[in-house]
Amino acid sequence: MTNKNASSYWKENIRYVAILMFIWFFVSFGAGILFKDLLNEFKFGGFKLGFWFAQQGSMYVFVILIFVYVHLMNKLDEKYGYDD
Amino acid sequence: MGMMISLIENEIGVQNWTYIIVGITFALYIGIAIWSRAGSTKEFYVAGGGVSPLANGMATAADWMSAASFISMAGIISFAGYDGAVYLMGWTGGYVLLALLLAPYLRKFGKFTVPDFIGDRYYSNTARFVAVLCALLVSFTYVAGQMRGVGLVFSRFLEVDINTGVIIGMIIVLFYAVIGGMKGITYTQVAQYCVLIFAFMVPAIFISIQMTGNPIPQLGFGGQLSDGSGVFLLDKLDGLSTDLGFAEYTEGSKSIIDVFSITLALMVGTAGLPHVIVRFFTVKRVKDARKSAGIALLLIVILYSTAPAVAVFARTNMIETVSNQPYATVPEWFKKWETTGLIKFTDKNDDGLIQYLADTNNNELIVDNDIMVLANPEIAKLPDWVIALVAAGALAAALSTAAGLLLVISASVSHDLIKKIINPKISEKGELIAARLSSVVAVCIAGYFGINPPGFVAATVALAFGLAAASFFPAIILGIFYKKMNKEGAISGMIIGILFMLFYMTKFKFGWFGGGTKAEWWFGISPEGFGTVAMILNFVISISVMKFTSEPPNSVQDMVENIRIPSNAGEATH
Numbered sequence: 001m002t003n004k005n006a007s008s009y010w011k012e013n014i015r016y017v018a019i020l021m022f023i024w025f026f027v028s029f030g031a032g033i034l035f036k037d038l039l040n041e042f043k044f045g046g047f048k049l050g051f052w053f054a055q056q057g058s059m060y061v062f063v064i065l066i067f068v069y070v071h072l073m074n075k076l077d078e079k080y081g082y083d084d
Numbered sequence: 085m086g087m088m089i090s091l092i093e094n095e096i097g098v099q100n101w102t103y104i105i106v107g108i109t110f111a112l113y114i115g116i117a118i119w120s121r122a123g124s125t126k127e128f129y130v131a132g133g134g135v136s137p138l139a140n141g142m143a144t145a146a147d148w149m150s151a152a153s154f155i156s157m158a159g160i161i162s163f164a165g166y167d168g169a170v171y172l173m174g175w176t177g178g179y180v181l182l183a184l185l186l187a188p189y190l191r192k193f194g195k196f197t198v199p200d201f202i203g204d205r206y207y208s209n210t211a212r213f214v215a216v217l218c219a220l221l222v223s224f225t226y227v228a229g230q231m232r233g234v235g236l237v238f239s240r241f242l243e244v245d246i247n248t249g250v251i252i253g254m255i256i257v258l259f260y261a262v263i264g265g266m267k268g269i270t271y272t273q274v275a276q277y278c279v280l281i282f283a284f285m286v287p288a289i290f291i292s293i294q295m296t297g298n299p300i301p302q303l304g305f306g307g308q309l310s311d312g313s314g315v316f317l318l319d320k321l322d323g324l325s326t327d328l329g330f331a332e333y334t335e336g337s338k339s340i341i342d343v344f345s346i347t348l349a350l351m352v353g354t355a356g357l358p359h360v361i362v363r364f365f366t367v368k369r370v371k372d373a374r375k376s377a378g379i380a381l382l383l384i385v386i387l388y389s390t391a392p393a394v395a396v397f398a399r400t401n402m403i404e405t406v407s408n409q410p411y412a413t414v415p416e417w418f419k420k421w422e423t424t425g426l427i428k429f430t431d432k433n434d435d436g437l438i439q440y441l442a443d444t445n446n447n448e449l450i451v452d453n454d455i456m457v458l459a460n461p462e463i464a465k466l467p468d469w470v471i472a473l474v475a476a477g478a479l480a481a482a483l484s485t486a487a488g489l490l491l492v493i494s495a496s497v498s499h500d501l502i503k504k505i506i507n508p509k510i511s512e513k514g515e516l517i518a519a520r521l522s523s524v525v526a527v528c529i530a531g532y533f534g535i536n537p538p539g540f541v542a543a544t545v546a547l548a549f550g551l552a553a554a555s556f557f558p559a560i561i562l563g564i565f566y567k568k569m570n571k572e573g574a575i576s577g578m579i580i581g582i583l584f585m586l587f588y589m590t591k592f593k594f595g596w597f598g599g600g601t602k603a604e605w606w607f608g609i610s611p612e613g614f615g616t617v618a619m620i621l622n623f624v625i626s627i628s629v630m631k632f633t634s635e636p637p638n639s640v641q642d643m644v645e646n647i648r649i650p651s652n653a654g655e656a657t658h
Contacts, residue, residue, distance in 0.1 A: 029347065
C-alpha cells in the first residue's frame with residue numbers, strides 16, 4: 001500500500017463518482033425539472049415523460065446508480081488490494 | 085367459508101381489528117428490545133458495529149421513513165400534483181450523495197457520531213460544539229413532528245385522546261430506546277420496516293386493481309381506467325382538476341427555480357441528517373456501508389414510487405365521491421373525519437351540495453393532507469383489517485423515526501458533550517447511564533412538543549433539511565474531499581450557513597426581521613428551498629476563510645488520506 005497506489009486508487013474513485021453524479025443530476029434536475037416541459041411532449045402509456053421522470057424514473061435510476069457504484073468499487077478495492 | 089370470514093369481520097369491526105394488529109406489533113417491538121438490550125456504550129451508540137448490510141438497510145429505511153413519509157407525503161402530492169416530485173426526488177436522491185460521497189468515508193473514520201467526525205477532522209472542540217448544537221436543533225425540530233403523528237393515529241383509530249396517544253407512544257419509544265440503545269432500535273426498526281411497507285402496499289395494490297385493473301400501483305397510475313372507457317387515469321385527473329379550476333395535475337404551479345432549489349436542499353439535507361448518517365457507523369466494513377446505502381434506498385423507493393400512485397388514486401376517488409354530491413348522503417368516513425377537524429365543510433351557498441373548487445371564495449370543502457393515506461382504504465371501501473393495518477403502519481413509521489432521532493439526541497449529549505467536552509474521564513458505565521438519562525429527558529421534551537405542538541413545528545420539520553444542508557453537508561464533504569480545509573474555514577462556514585438559513589426561515593415563515601411575502605422571496609426561492617443558497621454560501625465562506633488562515637496539521641491531513649482508503653476499517657471506537 002504505497003502512497004502512489006493510494007493516490008491512483010483515489011483518482012479512479014473520483015472518476016467513477018463524477019460520472020455517476022452526472023447521471024444523477026441529469027435524470028433528476030435535467031429530465032425531471034429543467035427539460036420537463038420538453039419531455040412532456042412525449043408520452044409513454046398514460047405518463048407524460050417529464051412527469052414520469054420526476055415522480056418515478058429518477059428514483060429508479062438512483063437505486064441503479066448506487067448498485068453500479070457498489071459493484072465498481074468492489075472491483076476497484078480488489079484491484080488495489082484494499083478489500084478485506 | 086367466505087361468508088363465515090365476512091361474518092367474523094363484521095363482528096370484529098375496525099376498532100377491534102386496530103387493537104389486535106397494533107397490539108401484536110407493539111408486543112413484537114418490545115420483545116425485540118428486551119432480546120437485544122445494550123450492555124456497552126458501543127452497543128448503545130452503534131449496535132456493536134456488526135450489523136449486516138441487509139439489516140442495516142432495512143433499519144435505515146424505517147428510520148428514514150417517518151410519519152411524514154407514511155401519512156403526509158402521498159396526501160401532499162395529491163394536492164400538489166407535479167410539484168410533489170420535489171419530495172420524491174429530494175428524499176431519495178440524497179441517498180446517492182450518501183453512498184457516493186459520505187457513508188464509506190465516515191465508516192472508515194470509525195467513530196460514533198457526526199460531531200465526532202467534525203470535532204476530530206477539524207481538530208477543534210469549538211467545531212465539535214457547533215456540530216452538537218446543529219445536531220440538536222435539527223433532531224428536535226424533527227422529532228416533535230413524529231410525536232404529533234403518533235398522537236394523530238391513536239386519536240383517530242383507537243379513539244383515545246390525542247394526549248393519551250402521545251403518552252402511550254412515548255412510553256413505547258422510551259422502553260426500547262433506553263433499554264436497547266442503537267442495538268435495540270436497529271432490530272425493532274427491521275420489524276417496523278416490514279410492518280410499514282406491508283401496510284402501505286396492501287391498500288395501494290387493492291385500489292390499483294379496483295381503479296385500473298393493474299396490481300402494480302407504479303404501472304397502474306399510468307394505465308387506463310378499468311371501466312372500459314379507454315381513458316388514461318392521469319388524463320382523467322388532469323380533466324377533473326381543470327374543471328374545478330385547479331392547475332393540471334401533471335403540470336404543477338411552482339416556478340422551475342423553486343422546484344430546483346427545494347429538490348436540491350432536500351437531497352443535500354437528507355445526506356446531512358445526523359440520524360441517517362449515524363446508521364452507516366453500525367456496519368462492519370466500508371463496502372458494507374456502500375451496499376447498505378443501496379439496499380436502504382431500494383427499500384425506500386418501494387414506498388416512494390408507490391406514493392405518487394396512491395396520490396393519484398386518492399385524489400380521483402375523492403373528487404368523484406364528494407364533488408357536487410349532496411352533503412346529506414356522504415359516506416360514513418366523511419362524517420368520521422369531520423369530527424377530527426381534518427375535513428371541514430361549510431355550505432356557503434346553502435344548496436346542500438359539496439362544491440370543491442380551487443377558487444377559495446366559493447370552495448366549501450377543506451381536506452387536510454394527512455387524511456389522504458389514512459382515509460384512503462375507507463374511501464375505497466376496503467375491508468376493516470386493511471384499515472387497521474394502515475394504523476399499525478403509520479405507528480411503525482412514526483415510532484421508528486422518533487427512536488432513531490432520540491438516539492442521536494442522547495448520543496450528542498452523553499458522548500459529544502459530556503464525554504468529549506465536559507468530562508473526558510467519565511467511565512464507560514457512567515457514560516452509558518448518561519446516555520440513557522439523556523434519552524429519557526429527550527423523550528419527555530419530544531412528548532411535550534407532541535402534546536403542545538407549537539404552531540411552527542409543522543413548518544420547521546421541512547426546514548430541518550435546510551438547516552442540515554446549510555451546516556453539516558459542506559463541512560463533511562470538504563472534510564473528506566479537500567485535505568487542506570482547516571478549522572477556521574469549516575467553523576465559519578457552518579455558523580454563517582446555519583444562521584443565514586435561520587434568518588431567511590424566520591423572516592419568511594414567522595415574520596421576524598420585517599417579514600416578507602412570496603413576491604419578496606430572494607431569487608424567487610421559497611424558505612423550503614433556501615437551504616440550497618445557504619449551503620452554497622457555506623462552501624464559499626469555508627473556502628475563502630481557509631485561504632487566509634493556516635493549513636491543518638499534518639496529522640489531520642494524514643487522517644484524511646487514511647479515510648479515503650477502505651481497508652482496515654477496524655471497529656468503531658471512542
